[in-house]
Amino acid sequence: MNALSPIGLIDSGAGGISVLKEAVRLMPQERYLFYGDQKNAPYGTKSKEEVLALVRAAVQYLLSRDIKALVLACNTATARAARELREELTIPVIGMEPALKPASFLYRGGKILVLATPGTLSSEKYGLLSSRWGQHAVSVPCPGLMEFVEEGGFDDPALLRYLENLFEPWRQSQVDAIVLGCTHYVFLKSLIQRFFPNTPVLDGNEGTVRQLQRVLDSRDLLLPPGETGSVTIESSGTSEHLAVLHRLFELPG
Ligand code: DGL
Secondary structure, eight states, X not given: OOTTSOEEEEESSTHHXXXXXXXXXXXXXXXXXXXXXXXXXXXXXXXXXXXXXXXXXXXXXXXXXXXXXXEEOOHHHHHHHHHHHHHXXXXXXXXXXXXXXXXXXXXXXXXXXXXXXXXXXXXXXXXXXXXXXXXXXXXXXXXXXXXXXXXXXXXXXXXXXXXXXXXXXXXXXXXXXXXXXXXXXXXXXXXXXXXXXXXXXXXXXHHHHHHHHHHHHHTTOSOOTTOOOEEEEEESSOHHHHHHHHHHHHSOO
């Protein structure tokens, strides 16, 4: 492994593509290898032990491809496996967490809604984050929401109904910020924004990529000037799964 090696990114599927897009936007000259574990998705409703085993297996595959850093482009995988992976691996491991800290500065007496998977919200890691920055945060677990993104059904009436039901308790309340604590939901940002047109909707993608950049720089692992970047996208699932990843990668925005 050296600076010419790719950066590995993993998620249970399409959500991590939103992180990959941000990485390519901010560091277009790098080499990326994205792995969507769609065969084993979703992660968010599985136990810690199950997610840890799945992420370990996916990481072994990426290590066999000689990655120079690992990005857990998934809040659930980070909550369930980042600590263990940091102990086990010698390459840098960059994780994600719901953007509770920046959201806490937007507090104006209302609520801060944190949308994430049940796995993330029930994790010890999130508990710690929330005890520090989540005084006004309300956990909104969204089992079943990532599936709409995987199916690419952004105009599916069932998705609108899901969101209507999800937000019903908060429609009359003051909502100061909405935190997208799952990378899949980033693809639903404009849809979610429609329910709360004046409320900031935050995700952790840019912060994660900036952290990746800092870590690579500090270890002299940025791709040297003159080398060309590339993006490779792979899936543990079917060719249809892989097509979803490519389609979302090509989607403008
Ligand atoms: N994209 C993942 C996250 O950020 C999880 C989706 C899932 O597999 O449940 O939490």
